[in-house]
Amino acid sequence: MIKDKKPYNLLIIEDNIGDFILISDYLSEVMDNVRITQAKNFRDSKNILQDSGNKFDVILLDLTLPDNKGEVLISEIIDLAFDCPVLVLTGYTDIEFSIKSLSLGVSDYLIKEDIRVSSLYKSILYAIERKKTILELEASEKRYSDLFHLSPLPKWVYNQSEKRFMQVNQAAINKYGYSEEELLSMTFIDIGDEIEGQQLMEILNKDESTQGNIFVGRYKHFKKSKEEIDVEIYCNQIVLNQSICKSIIAFDITDKIQIINSLRLEKQQSARFQSQLLSSQLNPHFIFNTLNSFQYYILKGEIEESIQNIAEFSKLMRQVLENSDSTFISFFDEIKFINTYINISKKRLPQSLDFSIQISDGFHLKSQFIPPMLLQPYVENAIKHGFTNPAIVSKLSIEISQSNGVITCKIKDNGVGRVESQLAKNILGEPHKKSMAMGINHKRIDLLNESTDRNFQVKVIDCYDNQNQATGTEVIISFEQITDEMI
Structure with a gap:
């Protein structure tokens, strides 16, 4: 197996030494230059993350620690992580909560019993790339156009005052099968479920003072071929051509839902x-x-x-x-x-x-x-x-x-x-x-x-x-x- 030679700095928050060793071994099989830090409880995690000298690419978080667990643990780690993506480690009994944790800001979750070298590596790379994409979108309006059109993820720009889509990128055209003209003439009511679409359009028409991409929700969308897909929608309020707009990004999670x-x-x-x-x-x-x-x-x-x-x-x-x-x-x-x-x-x-x-x-x-x-x-x-x-x-x-x-x-x-x-x-x-x-x-x-x-x-x-x-x-x-x- 050819190893990834890029340097990676990972924090694994896991109190079970067996699970920690197994994950560490998996990472060493595919990463040639990986640095792993372990935290066995929330207190140690907090101290590590508050140290300005520590910069991590990804955090792997066990849902249950001796001094913290569940939704409170996730929220506090997300706050401490800043821009670092968080992957949740979970067991079969935590699947339902793990699904909910996606809406709390985690990038993905891994079922401990099913973790394999390839799935762990792909999930880490996906989380890094996904976070990188979101951060780049927030970086500056100057680079916005290139990021928008070259992004591999479907994106739209919605003009609030005109209540219409102003731009759509090639990835959206490829994903949904409509032409650019067709997509620009449509709304999310036309693309997906009517009730869900109306709710999404109401969100897009709100004036959000908070900048940065926020998770809007999960929706059912339909391609031109009538194929159904599940997507996660993220939205960021921007000012484009002196108009308040919403930059919208769609992540296809159909395979994950299946x-x-x-x-x-x-x-x-x-x-x-x-x-x-x-x-x-x-x-x-x-x-x-x-x-x-x-x-x-x-x-x-x-x-x-x-x-x-x-x-x-x-x-x-x-x-x-x-x-x-x-x-x-x-x-x-x-x-x-x-x-x-x-x-x-x-x-x-x-x-x-x-x-x-x-x-x-x-x-x-x-x-x-x-x-x-x-x-x-x-x-x-x-x-x-x-x-x-x-x-x-x-x-x-x-x-x-x-x-x-x-x-x-x-x-x-x-x-x-x-x-x-x-x-x-x-x-x-x-x-x-x-x-x-x-x-x-x-x-x-x-x-x-x-x-x-x-x-x-x-x-x-x-x-x-x-x-x-x-x-x-x-x-x-x-x-x-x-x-x-x-x-």
Whole structure:
């Protein structure tokens, strides 16, 4: 590999020594004359950047330091960096914030797990060149014309008083596919989304007293060929021919957006796969508990009852297999599964079980969807741990309703409650531990929220009467509706 022989002076703000060494090694592979300074926290970074003798070409900044992090860290480093471009170092969990950080003034962000020699080198060169371009635009009106027309980036000059484009460079003509005359006769309303274009034109018509290029926003633009591109618009107020104008520069970030979307999709797919794995873990656990319910009849020698149970169990397993490959199933199938499970489970209770399901008016069971076996662990938990008093008729109800696009499922029992159930276990000497099914389901909820935008939430309420006696437990599961069009 041919090394870049230009001198570079870089500041790496990173407290993880492993990440620092890896980045340093990558840089030494492509840069023959690179000087690297490390700061392990914000305090050291501040001291280094405030030293007038230190001049850096690029700053690589870890998002989380021992004494500072996030948006506050970025803002303070940007202020200290002056004209030096800042590249953010981030992990997969920080992707969403890293996208936001672009609007705070950082030049780019690098995902630590995906950093490679070529991508790191290109990002540094891009940041240096981008900053250089912006600084050159601010340097002087004397050099403005050459910079404008020779720039490889699309640029316009907008006259505020005449409310029209005065100039457009060759790069814009090449990028968008229109002729110079066509572009000068258009506005950003014609080039992009109408609403976004109107908002951008309003910004261009404002008199900004602050000089220098400022980030305006991200916009959807369309080439003459109808191809859609994503651009970042920067704007600088200038005086040209004694008129207040805006110098506009567009950075094509289409590829970057595609990479971001691809990473987001990979993250969602990974979470969805993990959720399905957890769902499959529920199956053997659930089978084990169901088979235990057969012991009572087998030990008593009630063969006919045992055969009936096996038939019910076979029906149940068929439903499990049918649902196992699906991320979502209809409420109709989920309720059918719950009913079959209840028919088996109530036979092992020493008391009778009054079970009911209430569906709100207008709720369509076959067109509304739910992750498979989301309700069953809570039903199982109520039967196994709540109904321990044989003198009381056990009651279990499920209520399903929808309001303003949010589905709510309430699972309520009249059992002994969580506190009494744990006290009973302590008396029997059983260890204090969470239900396996509950632990799996809690992980599933987190993964469902990572892989979908349905905002799954679970709330558990201990119910008491006026004498502060436990009257059961209520579990409330809510999420934004999932229809067949979304699957």
